[in-house]
């Protein structure tokens with residue numbers, strides 16, 4: 001397996017949607033290729049960081065204000 | 079038994095199904111519950127697309143009002159949440175179009191780029207690299223980095239990886255084919271990785 005073949009399957013590997021045979025081939029490639037191992041690990045980390053950090057939070061006061069506005073209009077039948 | 083329950087009832091009916099039914103029966107309080115359940119996500123998605131706080135506030139209100147008005151059109155063959163997200167994405171794009179009058183805005187915008195499809199920065203990252211930054215600083219880095227992605231990549235990444243929609247749901251929400259979602263997701267992930275590398279790479283001499 002070449003690096004570009006590995007890269008083409010990177011998402012499937014990360015999303016855990018590869019067959020056991022393909023997984024074995026990918027792991028075989030990783031054993032001999034530091035570059036792809038770094039790419040895999042840092043891509044996983046990228047996703048994890050975005051998933052676990054709130055970069056646009058909704059402050060409680062704003063949330064209550066928007067909520068009240070929405071419900072007031074819904075009650076009027078919009 | 080209503081149609082939605084029949085369709086969703088294959089395994090466990092989703093708890094939203096009962097709430098939507100109550101809303102249809104005129105129970106405004108049930109809608110209150112749905113709004114509280116999803117308002118953060120809708121606000122976040124709107125911010126990611128519009129990149130503007132006031133627009134996101136408007137989008138959030140308009141999306142929930144529109145969903146309420148159209149609740150009878152909700153078919154129940156998709157999740158209520160996915161349906162709501164689709165409304166919010168459309169409202170966000172509409173808002174963008176208004177802001178940049180004359181300029182076409184679509185999820186296909188700026189898509190021709192190979193940036194990041196071949197990883198160039200191959201330096202390993204520091205262990206737990208985010209801990210080298212304060213919370214506010216880290217949030218700023220993450221915001222700046224994702225805002226630099228082409229719109230069509232950014233939306234796919236946000237729906238799929240941040241909000242946890244499936245590939246199929248993302249495709250349906252954005253009106254894209256499944257291969258298009260997959261190809262954008264890969265490129266979005268690789269571009270973000272490449273850009274974050276600048277901040278998170280292991281510093282020379284800092285190896286333990």
Ligand SMILES: [Zn+2]
Nearest residue numbers: 003006033036
């Ligand atoms: Zn390789």
